Amino acid sequence: MSTLDHPQVESSLEGFLKAVRPRLKAAFARYRIPPQDTEDILQQALMALIHHQEEIRDPEAWLLGTVRNKCLLYWREQRRRLYESVDAAVLEAIAEPVGPAQESSHLQHDLAQALERLPERCRSLLWMRYRQGYDPPELAERLGYSPSSISKVTTRCLAALTRHLFASGIYRRKVE
């Protein structure tokens, strides 16, 4: 049990922050949150802590748990943006009208190779999206997904494609 357990919270906030500081820094470093982005995460977590201090029995565990969770959410949000960007980039590249025929052919080849390495479900979905121009409601209908779940499935497939782009080894490990 932390020393910040209420009702001593108000008087020992300074001491608590001092004590928890190294662990907060380690958590942010662990999750590789850029320093400029830690400000929002930390402020939100600490504000929630002081607003709910009367109900929180172990503030240190609570704070670190919350920060960890917010870091994961941060990366989830970054990933979502990244997938959207990759998707847009691929669509734009395919649709680009000005490229020479050879370049276009290279692109189709590279894309086909990239898709080839994805799981079957993603391969068909992305193939229909990039090669046949289906939009999400059409994909849902063609592939038998509910309209509400197609967005999640598409995101998962874009994640797989992005992982392939980055070749981080995660995808390769799964295949192996």
Add this chain to the structure above:
Amino acid sequence: MKAGPHPEPGVLEQFVLGRLSPQEMRETARHLLAGCPRCQEVTAVLWEPADVFEDPQTLATAEISEDAAYDAVLDRVFERVAAVESLLAGQRAAGRRLYEELMQCPAERRHLLLANCQRFRNRMLCERLIEASYEACFEDPRRAVDVARLAVAAVGRLEADDCGGGEALDGLRARAWAHLGNAHRTSFDLQNAEAAFTTVEALLNESQISLAEKAKVLSLLASWRKVQRRFAEAQQIFDRVAALYKRLGQWDLLGRTLLQKALVCGEAGDGEGEMRLLRRALDLIDPQSDPRTFLAARHNLINALYESGRVREAFALLYHTRPLYLQAGDRMNLLRLRWLEGLVAFGLQRIDQAEAAFREVREAFLELGLGYEAALAALDLAGVYVVQGRGADVSRVAEETLKIFQSYNTHREAIAALLVFCAAARLDRAGLDLVRQVSTFLKRARNNPDLRFSAPS
């Protein structure tokens, strides 16, 4: 595809963070799509942050290089938080004062004040109202409803800035509604309880709510589902609550949640599941910091052991738990102990000990004006008489219990169940099965006035 010139590592990092212009994003994606091994080496490190820390050397390097930058951020945030914290302490005191002032006004004026008086637009007042409603649930459910309505009205006037952000306001609103539903539940107004919890569900779906707040709200919702006897849903919701507390590292609250979930299992007739969950809960609840919850979990486990016929185990655990009851020391806990002693003695065929305990408990509950508990203890006493073949005593206890019930309670179906029991006792046909059936019904009907008693054929 032409791979093009290699992007700088900094550009790749910005790409991972989705911070490049659309044109740059597209170009980088195309470069990577061609499978450039040199750039992939860079992006591989950026992709999965947690992987990096499988190598402690990398962790140390990361910490050192970022140390100063993190320090500056932490300093700024700590300073702001300290200022807000001091402001909050003042607001809390003001909230308590406003609550006292509001409750001193006639009931009909309270909503007017909340709607029209700027002073009462206060988050801490709302918090205090929620707290007061919860406390009143145990003693005066109608008052709990009134106070929860005030909390809902109070939160309706707040804006995001009053609460330190939209997330906090949404969380407070959901909690106020959940407590209104809970108050309706305890006053057996099931229709309004359902209406309030429907609002809660809509708020949970529409709003961004902190995990801690969500866990509290979901916990009340799960308890409501339990009362509705929608056990599968209740268990699923408690699982979500448990997962949230796990993520937040709130092990004691996780323990409490398992304790609540165990009650659902018990109600659903899954005695084994109930005991398994209670044992897990006992591992998580700290007996030093939360002795009452620990005792409640032990009490429920002993009861579950008794109910499942494992009377010797129940006896052993009761022996080890007795000091905790005595330590708690309040009359209710001592009465619960005595009652449990009676049940275990009955299970061990120590009939005289059981009779003495049940008598004692029944009289004490009557003295405290707790008619329902007295009736339940009386039924246990009747069970003892049935086993002893004391038909006249069974009939006497049955009539006394009916009288107690008629004077304390207006629950029609419970009275109907007792009438059936009385009629059987008069004819000397009240067996142990009927006693148990009526007792089980009374326990269930307490939280569910819609439950109907079906007389045995």
